[in-house]
Amino acid sequence: MTAxxxxxxxxxxxxxxxxxxxxxxxxxxxxxVAKAAVSSARFQAGSWYAGVFVTIAVLGPVVAIFAANxxxxxxxxxxxxxxxxxxxxxDTERTLAMxxxxxxxxxxxxxxxxxxxxxxxxxGSLGTGEMLAAGELAQxxxxxxxxxxxxxxxxxxxxxxxxxxxxxxxFVLGILLFAQTGNRTSWWLWWYTATxxxxxxxxxxxxxxxxxxxxxxxxxxxxxxxxxxxxAVAAVYRGRWRRP
Amino acid sequence: xxxxxxxxxxxxFGRTQALNAVDFEAGxxxxxxxxxxxxxxTTLLRMIATVLAPDDGRLSLLGRDPARADQRTExxxxxxxxxxxxxxxxxxxxxxxxxxxxxxxxxxxxxxxxDEVRRVLALTGLESVGGKRIRALSGGLRRRVGxxxxxxxxxxxxxxxEPTAGLDPEQRLRFREMISNAGEGRTVVLSSHQTEDLAALxxxxxxxxxxxxxxxxxxxxxxxRADGRVWTGTQRATNALAAWRTGEGAYRNVGRPPDGADLVxxxxxxxYLLLVGAPGLEVRA
Numbered sequence: 001m002t003a004x005x006x007x008x009x010x011x012x013x014x015x016x017x018x019x020x021x022x023x024x025x026x027x028x029x030x031x032x033v034a035k036a037a038v039s040s041a042r043f044q045a046g047s048w049y050a051g052v053f054v055t056i057a058v059l060g061p062v063v064a065i066f067a068a069n070x071x072x073x074x075x076x077x078x079x080x081x082x083x084x085x086x087x088x089x090x091d092t093e094r095t096l097a098m099x100x101x102x103x104x105x106x107x108x109x110x111x112x113x114x115x116x117x118x119x120x121x122x123x124g125s126l127g128t129g130e131m132l133a134a135g136e137l138a139q140x141x142x143x144x145x146x147x148x149x150x151x152x153x154x155x156x157x158x159x160x161x162x163x164x165x166x167x168x169x170x171f172v173l174g175i176l177l178f179a180q181t182g183n184r185t186s187w188w189l190w191w192y193t194a195t196x197x198x199x200x201x202x203x204x205x206x207x208x209x210x211x212x213x214x215x216x217x218x219x220x221x222x223x224x225x226x227x228x229x230x231x232a233v234a235a236v237y238r239g240r241w242r243r244p
Numbered sequence: 245x246x247x248x249x250x251x252x253x254x255x256x257f258g259r260t261q262a263l264n265a266v267d268f269e270a271g272x273x274x275x276x277x278x279x280x281x282x283x284x285x286t287t288l289l290r291m292i293a294t295v296l297a298p299d300d301g302r303l304s305l306l307g308r309d310p311a312r313a314d315q316r317t318e319x320x321x322x323x324x325x326x327x328x329x330x331x332x333x334x335x336x337x338x339x340x341x342x343x344x345x346x347x348x349x350x351x352x353x354x355x356x357x358x359d360e361v362r363r364v365l366a367l368t369g370l371e372s373v374g375g376k377r378i379r380a381l382s383g384g385l386r387r388r389v390g391x392x393x394x395x396x397x398x399x400x401x402x403x404x405x406e407p408t409a410g411l412d413p414e415q416r417l418r419f420r421e422m423i424s425n426a427g428e429g430r431t432v433v434l435s436s437h438q439t440e441d442l443a444a445l446x447x448x449x450x451x452x453x454x455x456x457x458x459x460x461x462x463x464x465x466x467x468x469r470a471d472g473r474v475w476t477g478t479q480r481a482t483n484a485l486a487a488w489r490t491g492e493g494a495y496r497n498v499g500r501p502p503d504g505a506d507l508v509x510x511x512x513x514x515x516y517l518l519l520v521g522a523p524g525l526e527v528r529a
């Protein structure tokens with residue numbers, strides 16, 4: 001990695017981490033989880049555990065798509081692109097830095113979440129059916145990183161005014177529609193494998209859920225990493241397909 | 245020494261021919277591009293800034309060929325560019341934005357880079373607003389931020405597209421001073437509608453009209469072309485190219501004189517009007 005690239009990665013990571021579109025919804029959701037847990041008659045580790053998981057692994061990717069899209073499309077939306085393009089750093093290098101900065105920041109948040117959940121579970125008050133296995137916890141940082149990379153990819157490929165909001169609306173609608181009609185047994189269509197906690201959601205989807213085995217969870221993590229790589233490549237080399 | 249050499253360059257956007265076999269050269273000092281809206285100035289500057297490639301013709305910048313990727317990168321190491329519509333990342337402070345561009349310009353040593361950012365902020369009089377968000381700045385200060393980022397790394401070639409557009413008289417004078425200082429020892433190519441700015445700053449001027457270079461030379465040479473063709477009198481010449489009443493009440497006529505008019509010294513503006521003159525340019529009093 002060149003010195004310019006590594007410096008840019010830090011810069012892009014800082015830009016995303018500071019963006020209110022990322023931390024504000026997550027902070028509000030986590031505050032809601034905290035409030036619910038604290039106001040309950042007795043401290044329930046299970047509520048914390050499930051609340052944090054749902055906030056970060058379910059809401060997190062959606063927020064990450066939107067925030068990363070905003071950050072990655074900022075230069076185009078503010079007409080700064082031309083000024084930045086006349087620098088020795090190539091478009092592909094700048095996008096690679098953006099992808100790494102976004103993915104590493106979000107993966108960092110995911111890792112912190114996974115460690116936090118493992119910390120709650122270490123208290124010993126959770127039942128076996130309430131806890132995620134290591135392979136399932138490992139999916140959280142990758143899911144978040146994938147959400148961010150999808151946002152960068154969208155910013156690179158959809159370059160019309162209003163693309164940020166349009167793509168966000170399409171993603172959210174797509175997720176909602178899929179949640180209503182999707183086949184839960186096609187595990188690879190989902191961003192995380194079925195967990196023991198999904199039995200709670202069975203009432204909503206009205207479909208029986210089979211928690212993934214440990215091997216399936218790790219395979220799914222590897223599959224998500226592969227998806228992340230594909231997203232990054234498609235974003236970085238967007239310029240190759242752009243008309244001159 | 246010729247730093248910018250443009251030979252027979254042509255550029256077409258759809259059905260519009262922006263440039264038609266333009267020849268242009270610029271050496272050390274400030275060279276100005278003058279021309280009406282849509283003449284092709286910005287297209288030519290964007291080519292010199294390596295943003296656009298010509299459809300036809302040859303371009304040589306700092307002795308290198310921007311059509312070749314490796315040489316284009318070398319050129320960009322030694323180039324500063326302020327586009328006509330300079331936008332800035334939302335959320336960045338002045339210092340952060342210039343620092344970000346410095347990173348893109350391959351300045352990786354943090355301390356040296358920050359020193360360089362402070363230097364260009366001082367050159368453009370922005371030290372006191374370094375911590376302010378760019379979106380909170382006035383148009384004039386934002387323009388200076390654009391100039392500051394262009395000056396990063398002390399580039400040998402500085403390309404400025406209408407740097408004084410939209411600035412009030414005081415800011416224009418400040419900009420003139422900054423560009424004049426920047427032009428010492430390096431090549432500055434700028435475009436402007438403001439003939440006074442070009443007359444005050446430029447060692448050479450190129451007039452572009454309808455995608456073609458109509459004149460290239462010193463401001464004095466351009467003004468000399470209007471010798472004997474500018475008059476003042478008590479009445480407006482009906483067949484003058486342009487005529488208007490001045491603050492003193494006399495009519496200034498460019499082109500043909502009315503009866504009883506006195507010959508006066510032309511300005512760069514008069515010479516420009518005569519060069520690109522068209523019936524639509526006539527000014528009614």
